[in-house]
Amino acid sequence: MISSNSKVILEVRNLSASVAGIEILKGINLTVRSGEVHAIMGPNGSGKSTFSKVLAGHPGYTVTGGEVLFEGQNLLDLPPEERARNGVFLAFQYPIEIPGVSNSAFLRLTYNTQQAHRGGEELDPLEFNDFIQEKCKIVEMDPSFLDRSVNEGFSGGEKKRNEILQMAVLDPRLAILDETDSGLDIDALRIVASGVNKLMTPDNAVIMVTHYQRLLNYITPDFVHVMRRGRIIKTGGKELALELETRGYDWLDDEHQRASDAHGSASAAGAGRAGATPA
Amino acid sequence: MSAVMKAPDVRDAYLASLAPEVNLLAGPGPDWLNALRAAAAACVNSLPYPTTHDEEWRFTDFGLLRKTVFASAADISPEVSLTDIAPFVLPESEKSRLVFINGSYAPHLSVCAGLPQGVVMSNLAAGLSSHDAVIRAHLAQQLDFHNEAFAALNTSHIRDGALVLIAKDTVCPAPIHLLFIATGETASTPQASYPRCLIIAEAGSTCALIEDYVCLNQGVYFTDAVCEITLGENTAVEHTRLQRESLSAFHMAYGAVALARGSNYTAHNITFGARISRHDLRITQNGEAAQCTLNGLALIAGRQVADTHTVMDHAKPNGQSTQLHKCIADGGAHAVFNGKIFVRKDAQHTHAAQQSRNLLLSNKARIDTKPQLEIFADDVKCAHGATVSQLEMEEMFYLNSRGLSPLTARNLLIYAFAEEIVDRIPVTSLVKQLSKTLSEQILEHT
Numbered sequence: 202m203i204s205s206n207s208k209v210i211l212e213v214r215n216l217s218a219s220v221a222g223i224e225i226l227k228g229i230n231l232t233v234r235s236g237e238v239h240a241i242m243g244p245n246g247s248g249k250s251t252f253s254k255v256l257a258g259h260p261g262y263t264v265t266g267g268e269v270l271f272e273g274q275n276l277l278d279l280p281p282e283e284r285a286r287n288g289v290f291l292a293f294q295y296p297i298e299i300p301g302v303s304n305s306a307f308l309r310l311t312y313n314t315q316q317a318h319r320g321g322e323e324l325d326p327l328e329f330n331d332f333i334q335e336k337c338k339i340v341e342m343d344p345s346f347l348d349r350s351v352n353e354g355f356s357g358g359e360k361k362r363n364e365i366l367q368m369a370v371l372d373p374r375l376a377i378l379d380e381t382d383s384g385l386d387i388d389a390l391r392i393v394a395s396g397v398n399k400l401m402t403p404d405n406a407v408i409m410v411t412h413y414q415r416l417l418n419y420i421t422p423d424f425v426h427v428m429r430r431g432r433i434i435k436t437g438g439k440e441l442a443l444e445l446e447t448r449g450y451d452w453l454d455d456e457h458q459r460a461s462d463a464h465g466s467a468s469a470a471g472a473g474r475a476g477a478t479p480a
Numbered sequence: 481m482s483a484v485m486k487a488p489d490v491r492d493a494y495l496a497s498l499a500p501e502v503n504l505l506a507g508p509g510p511d512w513l514n515a516l517r518a519a520a521a522a523c524v525n526s527l528p529y530p531t532t533h534d535e536e537w538r539f540t541d542f543g544l545l546r547k548t549v550f551a552s553a554a555d556i557s558p559e560v561s562l563t564d565i566a567p568f569v570l571p572e573s574e575k576s577r578l579v580f581i582n583g584s585y586a587p588h589l590s591v592c593a594g595l596p597q598g599v600v601m602s603n604l605a606a607g608l609s610s611h612d613a614v615i616r617a618h619l620a621q622q623l624d625f626h627n628e629a630f631a632a633l634n635t636s637h638i639r640d641g642a643l644v645l646i647a648k649d650t651v652c653p654a655p656i657h658l659l660f661i662a663t664g665e666t667a668s669t670p671q672a673s674y675p676r677c678l679i680i681a682e683a684g685s686t687c688a689l690i691e692d693y694v695c696l697n698q699g700v701y702f703t704d705a706v707c708e709i710t711l712g713e714n715t716a717v718e719h720t721r722l723q724r725e726s727l728s729a730f731h732m733a734y735g736a737v738a739l740a741r742g743s744n745y746t747a748h749n750i751t752f753g754a755r756i757s758r759h760d761l762r763i764t765q766n767g768e769a770a771q772c773t774l775n776g777l778a779l780i781a782g783r784q785v786a787d788t789h790t791v792m793d794h795a796k797p798n799g800q801s802t803q804l805h806k807c808i809a810d811g812g813a814h815a816v817f818n819g820k821i822f823v824r825k826d827a828q829h830t831h832a833a834q835q836s837r838n839l840l841l842s843n844k845a846r847i848d849t850k851p852q853l854e855i856f857a858d859d860v861k862c863a864h865g866a867t868v869s870q871l872e873m874e875e876m877f878y879l880n881s882r883g884l885s886p887l888t889a890r891n892l893l894i895y896a897f898a899e900e901i902v903d904r905i906p907v908t909s910l911v912k913q914l915s916k917t918l919s920e921q922i923l924e925h926t
């Protein structure tokens with residue numbers, strides 16, 4: 202998947218952000234190139250969900266420093282809907298229910314909005330029906346779900362599959378999966394993961410935010426980053442996830458502390474791709 | 481000071497001025513009906529006009545109504561054709577429709593065909609010749625017009641109305657559409673009309689009703705409606721009530737529903753119209769193990785006022801009631817919901833749940849919601865809850881993150897909030913019609 206001359210999709214430089222005056226992100230650096238899968242791991246409260254929401258433009262967070270370039274463009278200047286139209290997609294940890302609006306009508310509305318933005322062809326309900334039937338197969342979703350209200354009465358697994366279905370429809374350049382694996386049984390996890398794998402191309406990239414290594418058995422990351430207290434404190438290949446599974450996170454804390462003591466606190470905070478040893 | 485002292489006289493004179501002809505007791509129909517009208521007229525003359533000083537009326541100021549002079553609607557319906565009412569016609573009720581124009585029966589627009597023998601649907605005046613006894617036994621029996629000024633006013637004006645009788649064990653195959661049309665001309669003197677419905681479902685019967693208030697023009701007029709429904713043992717009645725009057729109109733309505741043992745009543749109350757409206761609904765479970773489902777939606781904007789007062793009276797054991805009422809207020813609109821639940825001493829094992837959910841769309845809009853539980857039995861399960869919120873940031877963000885603009889996202893969420901109630905209406909064509917109105921109204925408000 203990785204090729205050193207592939208295009209940089211996302212460049213995060215020293216990003217910090219706060220919510221209600223409390224600083225959550227304290228200088229994140231990360232580079233994502235096309236074709237790459239990045240996993241961001243870390244214990245609860247490390248800031249990984251905040252990071253994904255800030256990238257998608259959640260209005261509840263204030264960016265206090267740093268910059269984010271998406272395909273060379275300043276992402277932080279754009280409202281969430283323009284980020285989405287330009288190709289950033291966030292799969293929610295807790296997708297919202299929209300009673301009274303059918304899934305197919307909603308998907309068509311979002312698809313056509315994006316097509317209008319990209320100058321592509323908009324689809325009428327009949328054309329869209331053919332299009333969406335194919336996409337449903339990617340997440341093994343029964344087409345009857347299209348007639349139901351968006352996420353209403355869906356099980357946890359069904360909601361997550363619906364998120365990946367939306368990803369399939371919107372065809373993002375960068376997909377951020379926020380704890381997409383949480384609460385899934387083995388079958389649902391396999392289906393969701395295989396859906397993501399089918400949607401991967403050399404031209405797009407995925408950031409998976411996860412608490413557990415479980416998802417990484419199904420989607421192989423090129424890089425694993427560990428977040429702790431609002432920073433990326435270590436970056437490695439997929440073997441790092443296995444090490445975390447057996448050793449937990451605390452040893453990294455000590456290691457990070459020693460590194461900080463040795464080099465001063467600013468530069469050691471995991472420079473994303475730099476220093477990474479891909480598997 | 482002197483103005484304050486004079487106020488009661490002004491109130492009385494106002495209601496009486498709306499009911500001049502009944503003072504003469506010169507109505508059509510049998511003697512008992514004349515006596516009923518006279519009794520109601522006496523109440524009209526003695527009951528004070530409700531003001532915001534009355535607890536039950538404190539949020540709803542009808543001052544504007546008092547300032548308007550109305551003429552009683554003429555007995556002869558103006559020229560209205562089937563083409564004029566086409567937007568309101570429901571395919572499901574193509575052969576079971578009663579139409580009233582400004583309160584007067586319009587036989588040329590009404591259809592009653594192909595219904596089983598046990599179903600009687602006609603105008604009240606015609607029904608009197610063949611069903612005098614049953615009408616006499618039920619008319620004005622469910623409502624307390626001695627204490628309700630506007631119900632008394634309606635009763636004092638009874639000349640005609642809609643009559644539906646479903647005989648024992650009869651299933652009415654089509655929904656019955658009771659269509660009350662106000663012509664609402666803007667040029668003429670404002671008219672007052674007094675629609676009346678009497679619905680009697682005998683034991684073991686089933687029917688669906690649509691009580692529908694619409695307008696042809698956006699003028700000023702006054703509708704004062706009363707609907708009485710009696711459910712016999714083991715009956716099922718599903719009642720959809722739509723108030724889509726002119727945005728300059730006044731709409732007062734009183735509904736009284738009585739449930740016998742094992743009966744099941746479902747109501748869908750939808751309020752879109754009128755400048756000022758008030759709907760009182762009183763449901764009494766007179767028999768054991770009765771069940772009620774009440775769904776309500778008020779979607780208003782501009783300077784509209786919509787007040788809904790419901791009373792759910794559990795008088796007998798093992799009854800159930802579930803209520804969900806939603807208000808959406810935009811602009812400078814004011815929505816009111818007051819939901820009382822009584823559980824009487826005998827009504828053990830009652831299970832009652834009430835939810836009031838409200839959406840405020842502007843800084844100037846206002847919603848008052850008041851759940852009120854009065855429980856006298858000791859072994860019951862009752863729950864109530866009320867929320868007033870603005871559109872939630874998380875919901876907006878979800879839709880924005882899918883590329884939808886804030887305006888589209890907002891409209892979609894308001895639509896979804898309202899659609900949850902509209903979706904429950906059992907008549908497909910009506911759901912489609914209302915969904916279309918909803919999306920148009922929501923777009924118009926933005």
